[in-house]
Amino acid sequence: MDAENKQIYGVLAEFRNPKELVDAASSVKKSGYQDFDTYAPFPIHGMEKAMGLKKSPLGWIVLGGALTGMIGALALMIWVMGYEYPMNISGKPFINFPVYIPITFELTVLLAAFATTFGMLALNKLPRLHNPLFNVERFSKASDDGFFVHIEASDDLFAEEKVKKLFQDNGATHIETVYDSE
Amino acid sequence: MSTDYQYVPEPALVKGDHSFGSITDLIAKTPLSPTPKLWYLAFGLANILLITLLGAIGYLIWDGIGIWGLNNPAGWGWAIINFVWWVGIGHAGTLISAILFLFRQGWRTAINRFAEAMTIFAVMCAGIFPAIHVGRIWVIYWVFPIPNQMAAWPNFSSPLLWDVFAVSTYFTVSLLFWYVGLIPDFATLRDKTKSKVAKITYGIASLGWTGSFRNWWNYEKAYMILAGLATPLVLSVHTIVSFDFAVSVIPGWHSTIFPPYFVAGAIYSGFAMVLTLMLIARKIYGLEDIMNIDIMEKMNLVMMITGNLVAFAYLMEGFIAWYSGYIYEQGIFWLYVVGPYAWGFWILMFCNVVTPQFLWFKKIRRNVAITFVISIIVNIGMWFERFMISVASLSTDFMPSAWDYYSPTFWDIITYIGTFGLFFTFFLLFLRFMPMVAIAEVKGVMPQADPHNYDEETNEFDIEKTKPVVVQQEQTV
Numbered sequence: 001m002d003a004e005n006k007q008i009y010g011v012l013a014e015f016r017n018p019k020e021l022v023d024a025a026s027s028v029k030k031s032g033y034q035d036f037d038t039y040a041p042f043p044i045h046g047m048e049k050a051m052g053l054k055k056s057p058l059g060w061i062v063l064g065g066a067l068t069g070m071i072g073a074l075a076l077m078i079w080v081m082g083y084e085y086p087m088n089i090s091g092k093p094f095i096n097f098p099v100y101i102p103i104t105f106e107l108t109v110l111l112a113a114f115a116t117t118f119g120m121l122a123l124n125k126l127p128r129l130h131n132p133l134f135n136v137e138r139f140s141k142a143s144d145d146g147f148f149v150h151i152e153a154s155d156d157l158f159a160e161e162k163v164k165k166l167f168q169d170n171g172a173t174h175i176e177t178v179y180d181s182e
Numbered sequence: 183m184s185t186d187y188q189y190v191p192e193p194a195l196v197k198g199d200h201s202f203g204s205i206t207d208l209i210a211k212t213p214l215s216p217t218p219k220l221w222y223l224a225f226g227l228a229n230i231l232l233i234t235l236l237g238a239i240g241y242l243i244w245d246g247i248g249i250w251g252l253n254n255p256a257g258w259g260w261a262i263i264n265f266v267w268w269v270g271i272g273h274a275g276t277l278i279s280a281i282l283f284l285f286r287q288g289w290r291t292a293i294n295r296f297a298e299a300m301t302i303f304a305v306m307c308a309g310i311f312p313a314i315h316v317g318r319i320w321v322i323y324w325v326f327p328i329p330n331q332m333a334a335w336p337n338f339s340s341p342l343l344w345d346v347f348a349v350s351t352y353f354t355v356s357l358l359f360w361y362v363g364l365i366p367d368f369a370t371l372r373d374k375t376k377s378k379v380a381k382i383t384y385g386i387a388s389l390g391w392t393g394s395f396r397n398w399w400n401y402e403k404a405y406m407i408l409a410g411l412a413t414p415l416v417l418s419v420h421t422i423v424s425f426d427f428a429v430s431v432i433p434g435w436h437s438t439i440f441p442p443y444f445v446a447g448a449i450y451s452g453f454a455m456v457l458t459l460m461l462i463a464r465k466i467y468g469l470e471d472i473m474n475i476d477i478m479e480k481m482n483l484v485m486m487i488t489g490n491l492v493a494f495a496y497l498m499e500g501f502i503a504w505y506s507g508y509i510y511e512q513g514i515f516w517l518y519v520v521g522p523y524a525w526g527f528w529i530l531m532f533c534n535v536v537t538p539q540f541l542w543f544k545k546i547r548r549n550v551a552i553t554f555v556i557s558i559i560v561n562i563g564m565w566f567e568r569f570m571i572s573v574a575s576l577s578t579d580f581m582p583s584a585w586d587y588y589s590p591t592f593w594d595i596i597t598y599i600g601t602f603g604l605f606f607t608f609f610l611l612f613l614r615f616m617p618m619v620a621i622a623e624v625k626g627v628m629p630q631a632d633p634h635n636y637d638e639e640t641n642e643f644d645i646e647k648t649k650p651v652v653v654q655q656e657q658t659v
Contacts, residue, residue: 018631019633020641022633023641037395038395039392039393039395040398041202042622042626045632048399053395059403062407077338080327081338089339092339102348102422105418106347109411109414113354113355116358116404124400124401126389126397140373143206143366145201145202
């Protein structure tokens with residue numbers, strides 16, 4: 001297929017090291033782009049400031065999971081031990097909070113951990129079956145030693161030539177247009 | 183008069199002259215290259231032991247727990263000892279991955295993946311024992327609160343039920359934590375491999391991870407929250423295991439020192455097991471630059487501290503026996519020291535009290551061969567600790583007329599040895615197909631990863647910037 005027939009997904013640029021990536025990201029941000037992202041084999045300190053990211057909302061999801069676990073565990077034990085199947089154990093009270101602590105704690109942690117893992121994946125929109133970036137051969141370096149910035153075509157300010165110029169000015173070593181499908 | 187003040191610089195965590203690319207190659211090389219012959223040999227041996235375990239379990243289910251050496255009064259024997267021993271070993275993984283993460287100990291990155299894998303497989307081995315100990319394993323689901331035709335529910339005030347929840351939660355959370363850590367590394371393998379099958383498999387496992395910073399941002403948060411959740415969890419698990427003993431009224435068990443003492447012992451034995459495995463693996467897989475001597479020394483320090491905590495707990499047991507004025511407590515303490523199981527007690531004293539004292543010496547902490555020997559002795563010692571707690575306390579309880587000597591049978595021994603088959607089968611599969619060091623995390627602690635270590639003008643990496651700043655200060659005398 002010709003390049004003209006393909007949908008442009010965005011423009012990808014490679015930079016030499018974490019420092020240049022952070023500088024490039026802040027310059028992209030300053031130029032007013034919204035739909036852009038940076039790619040690196042590890043999280044880079046200070047990148048969130050350069051990209052102007054807000055705090056991750058994951059904590060709230062985890063809190064939801066933790067509260068579900070805690071309330072669920074307590075409700076289950078109070079109902080079972082107090083009403084559904086009361087057992088007389090050495091004459092102790094049926095509803096006996098100290099003995100509920102271990103299981104309440106464990107289930108709180110369990111549901112919070114599930115919320116963390118799956119909440120993180122949901123926020124990251126993973127699992128994802130295909131990503132147009134994988135059409136770019138160089139992009140396999142992003143999990144090895146490559147540092148990339150990508151501006152999506154969906155951005156209001158996107159213009160292929162202008163974006164390429166911006167990357168060039170920031171010292172990108174490789175600049176490539178990304179197409180949606182093969 | 184002026185003095186130079188400076189921070190004591192921490193030695194580089196990764197030795198040798200490595201770039202990001204060479205770290206990837208070093209770690210990804212093992213899962214991506216053909217299987218070595220030695221691996222097949224080791225895997226074969228592990229499989230033989232695994233089949234032995236399955237056979238022993240099969241016979242146990244067929245014939246009942248009478249095939250074990252249990253008697254009256256010693257209703258808990260090797261099965262419970264092995265359970266506690268394996269769970270204890272598991273603790274090192276979570277300690278390294280969670281607690282050391284919260285304390286910002288960068289050196290953990292060299293061993294965390296490895297130790298987490300060990301945790302998961304050790305907890306699997308542990309979980310088998312209480313499950314098969316119930317006798318009628320086909321109704322093991324009764325331990326879970328599932329509505330059933332008997333309209334019966336488990337007793338939530340029983341420490342044994344707490345244990346079910348503690349161990350299964352621990353296993354699940356460790357698995358989630360491990361998997362979250364593996365996602366970026368699976369992506370690395372997906373991008374590196376040449377084989378089609380491997381590309382698809384690692385591709386599925388990596389869930390489409392790209393290394394996008396918007397993803398890393400949520401990911402780092404998730405990792406920190408998981409570490410925060412796993413930290414109290416790891417302390418709670420062995421605490422609850424110790425409740426299995428401490429909540430009962432048996433002399434030698436009924437004691438409030440058990441939770442901290444069990445947790446310290448668990449970390450002690452876990453670090454020993456990580457060291458044993460690490461010292462072999464780093465040699466075979468050529469990972470000496472990452473799993474280096476500095477890291478071994480730090481682990482030895484943790485072992486020295488927890489070992490001495492355990493030794494202190496033994497001392498306190500003796501002191502409290504005397505101080506409580508309770509004759510049964512005193513009796514059981516003397517029976518430990520000079521009673522029918524005194525041989526076990528003195529092995530324990532040698533392994534757990536004498537051995538860690540060698541670690542006060544820096545030369546020994548940095549000696550690979552001696553560390554290896556110590557790590558094995560520690561694991562033997564920790565097994566005997568659980569032996570003394572379970573068997574010695576039970577078989578010589580209140581009434582001498584009820585005492586009986588406990589000895590294991592062939593099936594006890596074969597089941598224990600068999601769990602090593604289970605452990606090593608999984609561990610060898612892990613070493614073969616997964617990145618045994620957290621690639622992304624190791625890169626993250628390299629000085630090249632920090633944008634501040636680059637020159638402002640040329641954007642080149644500047645090693646001078648990683649060195650501590652010397653502050654000159656005038657001192658008034």
